[in-house]
Amino acid sequence: MLTGRMALELYLDLISPPCRAVYIFAKKNNICFEFKPVELFKDSILGRKMSGGQSHEGQQHTEEFAKVKILKKVPVLKDGVFTLAESTAILLYLSRKYNTPDHWYSSDLQKRARVDEYLSWHHNSFRRIAPKTLWIKVLIPLFTGQAAPPEKLQEVIDELAASLVQFEEKFLQDKPFIMGSEISLADLMAVVELMQPVGVGCHIFADRPKLAAWRSRVEEAVGKELFQEAHEQILNIKELSSIEVEPKLKELLAPTLMKMLK
Amino acid sequence: MVVELFLDLLSQPCRALFIFAKKNNIPFEFKHVELIKGQHLSEEFGKVNVLKKVPALKDGTFTLAESIAILLYLSRKFNTPDHWYPSDLRKRARVDEYLSWQHTAIREKGCRIFFTKVLMPLAVGQPFSPDKLEEAVKEMNFTLVQFEEKFLQDKPFIVGSEISLADLVAIVELMQPVASGCDIFADRPKLAAWRSRVEEAVGKELFQEAHKQVLNAKSLGSMQLSSELKEHLKQILKP
Numbered sequence: 281m282l283t284g285r286m287a288l289e290l291y292l293d294l295i296s297p298p299c300r301a302v303y304i305f306a307k308k309n310n311i312c313f314e315f316k317p318v319e320l321f322k323d324s325i326l327g328r329k330m331s332g333g334q335s336h337e338g339q340q341h342t343e344e345f346a347k348v349k350i351l352k353k354v355p356v357l358k359d360g361v362f363t364l365a366e367s368t369a370i371l372l373y374l375s376r377k378y379n380t381p382d383h384w385y386s387s388d389l390q391k392r393a394r395v396d397e398y399l400s401w402h403h404n405s406f407r408r409i410a411p412k413t414l415w416i417k418v419l420i421p422l423f424t425g426q427a428a429p430p431e432k433l434q435e436v437i438d439e440l441a442a443s444l445v446q447f448e449e450k451f452l453q454d455k456p457f458i459m460g461s462e463i464s465l466a467d468l469m470a471v472v473e474l475m476q477p478v479g480v481g482c483h484i485f486a487d488r489p490k491l492a493a494w495r496s497r498v499e500e501a502v503g504k505e506l507f508q509e510a511h512e513q514i515l516n517i518k519e520l521s522s523i524e525v526e527p528k529l530k531e532l533l534a535p536t537l538m539k540m541l542k
Numbered sequence: 543m544v545v546e547l548f549l550d551l552l553s554q555p556c557r558a559l560f561i562f563a564k565k566n567n568i569p570f571e572f573k574h575v576e577l578i579k580g581q582h583l584s585e586e587f588g589k590v591n592v593l594k595k596v597p598a599l600k601d602g603t604f605t606l607a608e609s610i611a612i613l614l615y616l617s618r619k620f621n622t623p624d625h626w627y628p629s630d631l632r633k634r635a636r637v638d639e640y641l642s643w644q645h646t647a648i649r650e651k652g653c654r655i656f657f658t659k660v661l662m663p664l665a666v667g668q669p670f671s672p673d674k675l676e677e678a679v680k681e682m683n684f685t686l687v688q689f690e691e692k693f694l695q696d697k698p699f700i701v702g703s704e705i706s707l708a709d710l711v712a713i714v715e716l717m718q719p720v721a722s723g724c725d726i727f728a729d730r731p732k733l734a735a736w737r738s739r740v741e742e743a744v745g746k747e748l749f750q751e752a753h754k755q756v757l758n759a760k761s762l763g764s765m766q767l768s769s770e771l772k773e774h775l776k777q778i779l780k781p
Contacts, residue, residue, distance in 0.1 A: 362632055369638035376631055389618055390604055396611035401593070403645035450592050450607075 288313040289358040290370075293320045295517070297410070298367030299355045300472040300510045305371055305465070307506055309380045318354050368399050371465050383462035394459050398451050398466035405443040406473040412436045415537070417480040418517055422525060423533050437482060448490060456497055463501040471498045472510070479514035545570045545616075548590055548598040550577045554652065555609030556597045557714040557752045562613055562707075564748055566622045573600075580771035610641050613707050625704035636701045640693055640708035644715065648689060651682040652718040657779055659722040664767050665775040679724060690732060698739055705743040713740045714752075721756040 290306060290313045292299040306313050357364040357373065364370055375385050386392045413436055416428040447470070451458050458466040474495070477484050485492040499507045547563060547570045549556040563570050575581045575596050582594050591598035591607045599606040599615065606612055617627050628634050655678045663670045689712070693700050700708040716737070719726050727734040741749045756762065767775070 362635075364635050364639060366639045366642035368642040369635050372638050373631065373635040376634075389615065392618075393604075393606050393611050393615040396614050397606060397608045399642075400608035400610040400645070403642070404650075408646065446593060 289316050290314070291316040291318050291354055291356040291358070293318045293354050294510060294513045295320060296354050297407075297472040297476055298469070300475070300514075301465075301468050302355045302357075302367055302370050302374075304472070304502055304506055304510050305380075305384075305468060306374060307510075308502055309374070309378060309384075311374060311378050311380075316358075320354065367469070368465075371469075375465070383459075384465050386459060386464065391459050391464075395464045395466045398458050399469060401451070402466075402469055402473070405446065406440075406470060409436060409440045409443055410473045410476045413440070413477040413480050413482050414514075414517065417482070418521055420537050422521060423530050423537050425530065440477065440482075440484065444484065444488065444491065448488075452490070452494055457494070457501075463498060467494075467498045468502070471495060475511055475514060479511070479517045481518070543602055546573050546600040547571070547612075548573045548575045548587070548596055548600070550575050550582075550596050551752060551755045552577055553596050554649070554714045554718050555711075557717070557756075558707075558710050559597050559609055559612055559616075561714070561744055561748055561752050562622075562626075562710060563616060564752075565744055566616075566620060566626075568616055568620050568622075578765050578767050578771060580768040580774070583770060583774060610711070613711070617707070625701075626707050626710075628701060628706065633701050633706075637706050637708045640700055641711060643693075644711060647685045648712060648715045651678065651685045652715045654678040655682060655719040655724055656722050657775075659724070660762055661767075661775060662779055664765055665772045665779070679719075682719060682724075682726065686726060686730065686733065690730075694732070694736055699736070699743075705740060709736075709740050710744070713737060713744075717753055717756065721753075721759070721762065723759065 288311070290302060292303055292315060294300055294303060303315075305311075353365065355365075355367050355370060357370045359373075359377075364373060372385065374380070385395055413433070416433050416436060420426075420428045451466070451470075455461070457463050458470070474484060485495055545568070547559055549560055549572060551557055551560060560572075562568075575587055575598075577596065581587060582596055587598075588594055590600055590605055593607050595607065597607075597609050597612060599612045601615075601619075606615060614627065616622070627637055655675070658674045658678050659670045693708070693712075697703070699705050700712065716726060716733075727737055
């Protein structure tokens with residue numbers, strides 16, 4: 281009978297910001313895990329031919345993976361028979377199980393509350409808005425063969441700008457990091473999301489010195505090499521623009537994509 | 543000095559806090575911030591929460607926004623019973639998982655139904671759009687399937703055998719469509735049974751008290767929104 285400890289598995293696609301947060305956190309804290317690559321846009325963006333009978337939505341939706349995640353999203357953690365979705369939940373689980381340094385999720389009641397506060401606000405702000413830049417600037421043109429209307433991009437940029445104002449005013453203020461003097465899960469979740477627009481050429485840090493300074497501090501605290509490694513794919517995402525996508529796929533995905541513009 | 547909770551029970555997250563604090567006998571001062579009067583948009587309230595949203599907490603000089611953060615803060619500060627946020631690593635993770643997912647799922651879809659059917663008509667002075675409502679209900683239906691299949695499954699509560707913050711946060715959000723006249727429990731026996739259990743665990747009287755205002759359909763439909771609020775809604779709801 282085969283026995284042996286099953287390694288911690290993390291199902292990730294580094295194009296996805298929450299996956300980057302989990303990846304960076306695990307690596308930074310020397311948490312041993314098996315990287316299970318999930319390519320959200322496989323068979324679509326990469327223009328690879330689909331084998332017969334495979335879901336047109338790409339590898340992520342294959343049956344095997346669906347067993348792991350009914351919600352059909354990444355990141356996913358699998359620890360033995362225990363599977364967990366939602367990056368916030370995964371980060372907290374890892375921080376507790378592996379007893380990571382206190383600053384990530386301070387044991388001080390009020391400092392911890394500040395992190396919780398950011399992690400909650402994050403969903404309907406950066407998490408909701410930032411990814412749209414990728415869709416509008418890269419994915420929609422790739423799949424529809426047409427540029428998205430410029431007003432749409434401006435709309436998203438304006439929305440993001442408003443969120444950035446709130447972020448600076450409410451969460452960052454004049455502190456080095458969201459919680460205070462040290463990096464926490466809050467900074468990590470925020471920064472990876474804000475790299476999405478950067479990857480597609482929306483230089484949101486360019487005219488925001490305070491934000492740019494915070495980003496530098498976060499990169500430094502995480503480790504520049506690790507930060508770069510995690511962001512390599514998104515920072516080279518424009519390479520995708522030149523790929524030929526199968527017309528059939530374009531047709532299939534077009535309605536979903538047009539919905540994203542709303 | 544007693545904790546101040548800035549609440550309006552029309553708001554789902556405010557109800558979760560209200561119920562949680564009362565159920566756990568947490569002494570607090572109820573600071574009513576009347577949403578329909580636009581009181582949350584005032585400069586004064588902005589000093590409590592610069593994001594100008596309810597709920598908010600003030601504990602001495604410490605102010606806190608975001609209901610999830612406030613619930614967790616109260617559970618820790620007042621050492622509430624373990625089942626609300628279990629110390630067991632995996633059970634706790636399940637609560638975190640739900641609390642994270644719900645923002646853009648149950649909460650979002652429930653809000654959308656409420657905005658479409660109740661708020662928007664009041665803001666623009668026109669009847670609600672049946673097409674938009676249909677779309678909103680469709681999305682809610684899809685989300686409810688995910689809720690039942692992934693989070694509830696065949697368990698009495700989301701985490702297992704006892705109520706937790708996850709169930710509390712879920713139930714108050716699901717009461718918003720009900721308050722809007724969309725009874726999502728009607729043809730969902732499993733969901734209805736879970737709701738009964740949650741009401742029971744919380745205490746029926748307390749549950750009713752928290753939901754009294756929002757369930758008063760007549761007064762809901764005749765709310766007089768301040769003009770500032772109307773403008774604000776028209777901007778954020780983008781009809």
